[in-house]
Amino acid sequence: MKKNNKMTLDEFKNKHYGAKGSKKRDELEGGFEDFKLGTLLLEARLEKGLTQTELAEKVGTSKSYISKIENNIKEVRISTLQKIVHSGLGGQLELSIKL
Numbered sequence: 001m002k003k004n005n006k007m008t009l010d011e012f013k014n015k016h017y018g019a020k021g022s023k024k025r026d027e028l029e030g031g032f033e034d035f036k037l038g039t040l041l042l043e044a045r046l047e048k049g050l051t052q053t054e055l056a057e058k059v060g061t062s063k064s065y066i067s068k069i070e071n072n073i074k075e076v077r078i079s080t081l082q083k084i085v086h087s088g089l090g091g092q093l094e095l096s097i098k099l
Contacts, residue, residue: 037081042070044089059088 007015017025045055045066052066059066066084068074076084078095085093 038070
């Protein structure tokens with residue numbers, strides 16, 4: 001901890017959720033990634049001016065499924081995500097692995 005009692009984000013996570021690799025910390029980090037993906041899809045859909053229903057129709061799925069992804073209720077397969085981004089949003093999916 002710093003002299004002025006302020007913590008970095010990593011220090012906070014270590015204190016309250018454990019070190020990287022611990023079950024509680026991994027659940028926190030995994031939840032953030034799911035949330036981030038849903039938020040990215042929501043922002044992209046809104047930028048394209050599409051409703052959930054319109055996006056679902058373009059992709060061949062249901063409005064409910066799109067809503068569940070955007071709200072972090074349902075996980076999405078990479079192949080399905082690629083279809084949503086390419087066919088539904090007219091974009092390109094880019095993935096990376098950082099070590």
